[in-house]
Amino acid sequence: MTTSYRTLGFIFKKEDKFEADRNFSVFTKDFGRVEVLGKSIRKIASKLRGGIEIFSFSEIEFVQGKVRKTLTDSVAEKRFNNIYKPEKLKISYNISEMLDDFLKGEEKDEKIMSLIEDVFTKLEDYKKENCSIVYYYFLWNFISLLGYEPELSNCPICQQKLNPYNLYFSNKEGGVICRSCYSLKKESLKIKSDIVKILRLILKKDFDILSRLKISSDIGNSLSAVSEGYKNYLSPKNI
Ligand SMILES: [Zn+2]
Known part of the structure; x- marks a missing residue:
C-alpha cells in the first residue's frame, strides 16, 4: 500500500517533462521543499490541471514512489491574479530563483512560508x-531567516559604532564595516547611509514607509549592487 501525503504549499517552479508531464517545485508547510510530478497534467482532460499553478498556494496530495513523488490531487488555495505584468512577473521569477538556489532539503520552516x-x-x-523594493524586501528578509542577517549598527570587525559618512558593505563580514577596517581589507563596497536606512526599514518590515520612499536611480543602483552582491556571495550554487 502506498501512503499519500497532503499539505499546503507554494509552487515556485515548474518544468515540463516527457510528453505531457510537469514537475513542480513546491515549498510546503509540512515537508519543506518537495518536487512532485504531475503525470499527464498537460493534457486538456487532466483533473490535476486547474489546482496547481506557479506562484500560488495549493493544497497538494502526493504519493512517495521509489524515485519520485507523484501528484495525486491539488486544490488551489490562494492565487495572486494581479502579478501577471512584466515588472511583477520579473520579480516573481527572481524570488523563485532564490528559493530554488537556497532551499535544497526537505526542511519545513513556517517563517519562510509566511514571508513568501x-x-x-x-x-x-x-x-x-x-516594484523592485518588494524584491529587496524579500531578498534581505529571506537571507536573514537563513541566518545571514546583516550587521548594520556596529562594525562587525572592530565593534565600533558606524559613522554614517564612511560605510562599506562587506559580504565576507556579513554587514557594514567602518573605514579603518575597510582600509585593511579593501574587499567591500562603499555605500551611502541611505542604503543602511533602507536595509533597516526592510529588516523592521516597515513596508508602509518603504513603499512611500522616493528612491533615486543612484540609490537604486547601489541597492541593487549591494543586494545582488550579498545574495550571490551566499548562494550555495556559487560555493
Ligand atoms: Zn571596524
Whole structure:
C-alpha cells in the first residue's frame, strides 16, 4: 500500500517533462521543499490541471514512489491574479530563483512560508510601476531567516559604532564595516547611509514607509549592487 501525503504549499517552479508531464517545485508547510510530478497534467482532460499553478498556494496530495513523488490531487488555495505584468512577473521569477538556489532539503520552516505569503500579497497589491523594493524586501528578509542577517549598527570587525559618512558593505563580514577596517581589507563596497536606512526599514518590515520612499536611480543602483552582491556571495550554487 502506498501512503499519500497532503499539505499546503507554494509552487515556485515548474518544468515540463516527457510528453505531457510537469514537475513542480513546491515549498510546503509540512515537508519543506518537495518536487512532485504531475503525470499527464498537460493534457486538456487532466483533473490535476486547474489546482496547481506557479506562484500560488495549493493544497497538494502526493504519493512517495521509489524515485519520485507523484501528484495525486491539488486544490488551489490562494492565487495572486494581479502579478501577471512584466515588472511583477520579473520579480516573481527572481524570488523563485532564490528559493530554488537556497532551499535544497526537505526542511519545513513556517517563517519562510509566511514571508513568501507576505511578499506575494505585497506584490499583488503594489500600485507603483517600479516594484523592485518588494524584491529587496524579500531578498534581505529571506537571507536573514537563513541566518545571514546583516550587521548594520556596529562594525562587525572592530565593534565600533558606524559613522554614517564612511560605510562599506562587506559580504565576507556579513554587514557594514567602518573605514579603518575597510582600509585593511579593501574587499567591500562603499555605500551611502541611505542604503543602511533602507536595509533597516526592510529588516523592521516597515513596508508602509518603504513603499512611500522616493528612491533615486543612484540609490537604486547601489541597492541593487549591494543586494545582488550579498545574495550571490551566499548562494550555495556559487560555493
Ligand atoms: Zn571596524
